[in-house]
Amino acid sequence: MVIGAGVIGAACALYAARAGFTVTVVDSGPVAGGTSGAGEGNLLVSDKEPGPELELAMRSQELWRLLAAEGLGEGFEYEAKGGLVVAATASDFSALRAFAAAQEAAGVIADEVAADSLAEFEPYLAQGFAGGFWYPQDAQVMPALATARMLQASGAELFLGSAVTGLLTSGDGAVRGVRTTRGEIPARYVVNAAGLWSAAIAAMAGSALPVQPRRGFVLVTEPLPALIRHKVYSAAYVSDVASSDAALQSSAVVEGTPSGPVLIGASRERVGLDRTPSYEALQRLAAQAVEMFPFLERIDVQRYYCGFRPYLPDHLPAIGPDARIAGLFHACGHEGAGIGLAPATGELIAALLVGEKPQVDAEPFRPARFEEVEAA
């Protein structure tokens, strides 16, 4: 039983089903109704410093490639398009060089691109960048379709529009199912992949999982021919992602999509679940995108959307068993990287369910780590 029909829940369902489990997925809303339906579909290794999250991302890239090779990828517009990170100044460029060198040691492919060669990658990029790095492993999917197709491939039984109101436990304290607004659903194992709402699910077990929303806006332009070939973003993006500041940060990530529109993400700010449009955030994204690609100045934005990333204070997801209730697992708090990290998260959960040694070390993602902080 997986709680959450977002991309993490879908991946957990898929790999659990492949490990031989019969899976049900329950969600209070529709498929991809939360963060998964409000993102750009980035599968990035380029923005991650060496460490556990990068390991998870690297394994995920491998799994996304395998899913695409199975033929699932056409259903969700998988594109191994590569990413180009550009540095505005010489000092940004040297910082980026050091960052890339550390990533290479961890297995990431990062090729330095001199200022005069940037146009070979992106002919419409503005002049004057100090240089950049090319990350061929970065890729993209259409996130809502990826979620829906993984759920479909898992063969899981879906209970949509059913909110979980409580956990059912047996005499020995182990989980035996969930109570929902539409009745009880029995299960031997329960995976909490409820994204923004996963703190509330954890609280039903008495566990502390401080997932908080971090808001982002994404601009969507009119459909264009393929003038922007890769994911292109400024070196400043990496420090924004890693920041814990509540105030607005934005550094545009610009990319084309197979259906034509260019996506311009993404601002980051912690303002709770407030959907009020922030024209400051929209203005900054637009200005940064035009700085990078001057031709965009005259291109229409057709709409924008607003989403909330499920954020944990140490910027690492929580993946693993609950500290209190046997049979309850958590897979949440992936912030803005959930699409990219989903398959490896699902695979890790499936390995934990059958008791095998996982491909990626699960230790850094232990959900119990937040309880220890509190106790200390």
Next chain:
Amino acid sequence: MSVTDPHFDVAVIGAGPAGMSAAATAAGHGLRVVLIDSGRQLGGQYFRHPAPGLTAPWLSKLRHGWSHFEQLAARIEASLRIDVLFEHQVWAIEPGFTVRTDRGPIAAANVVLATGSYERVVPFPGWDLPGVVTAGGAQALLKGNLVLPGQRVVVAGTGPLLLPVAAGLSVAGAKVLGLFEANPLRGYAKHPIPLLTNPSKLLEAADYARRFVGNRVPVRSGFIVIEAQGADSLEAVVVARPDGTGRRRIPCDALAIGYGLAPQIDLGLTLGCDHTLLADGTVALRVDTDQRTSIPDFYAVGETAGIAGVQTSIAEGAIAGLVIAGDRTGLKALRRRRDRQRTLADVIRTQHPIPPAWRDHLTPDTVVCRCEEVPAGAITEAVEHLGATDTRTVKLLTRAGMGWCQGRVCGYAIACLAGGGTPTDLLAAAKRPLARPVPLGVLAGQDQRNN
């Protein structure tokens, strides 16, 4: 102009009958008004007129209440307190208020939303053939450009708009082969009071009836268009009762079809105004008796408060103008007139729902979203196999409603196909975070440097 200094007492968005009336009234009471419109002339859709020099012998017969327009236009043109800004597209309004246009921001202490309506249509096989136009589109072409959509025309759909469209096409020389109203009209007999208290409407209906008899325009109620046929352009339409019986094929070269009007309220919804779902499935802004919305100093007049016709629009514009100016003289009489007309408008709304049977006549390859070319079959797949239980998810999974028109054309259809037309789905179809596409350079704030 500066954003921080409220330059204008009132910004009126939309220069149709309601907006003209609001602007003229407010300025007449000494307020500084800016009247903003995306088009190039006063009058909006209802008083659309050709460019100077372009005319036709039958033009005057198309014009109902033209003297109202001339009076309002004269008051606006004579006023020194009204700045009229044509070809300004408003894409958002921020609290306070800052009216964001494609040519820069405008600050105003009060806003009157008079953005009118847009036409509702539902898909049917062949509706994307050249020769198929909306009823309102046919009328706009005729009033603004003196152009007919074809020579042999069928008019169909539902609602009072079909009457002037059929009459206008006929006056301008087209052969109108039939006016097919989807709903049976006997329901009006149950509401005699609102009809009798609005005698001008009864006279108008009688006038149309006389003209249709005189020009041999067959009028049928209880029929819908279930298919448009043709190789490269329209050659015939098939009409039938909603259950598919009584099928008839009518050779023609144009079809003007419309299923009523929906309030254009995206600017108000994004700002956070309360709204209300009306009997015909349209969503309007909720207003009090003074046309105030739930946002202080933000008013909705005319169609934005629910489709009610030109007389109501002019009355409501005047009410908002008086209220903002703080002058209650004559307000009571205006409100009474408005209330009487709105009572009738509510009756009309209940008599002209979109018959749900349009769904039964779709084929899997019938295009639903024309901007993104999404067929009905893709929506069915998303609903039945991919877990899309609401409008938002169907849009996410298929891109239906995500194109240039932002779902104005297909929003209602998707709301019905996705979620069965629940209030949440219908509201989602009315919302657009950007009321208009806006160039990135404008969004980036470069307009403030260039202006």
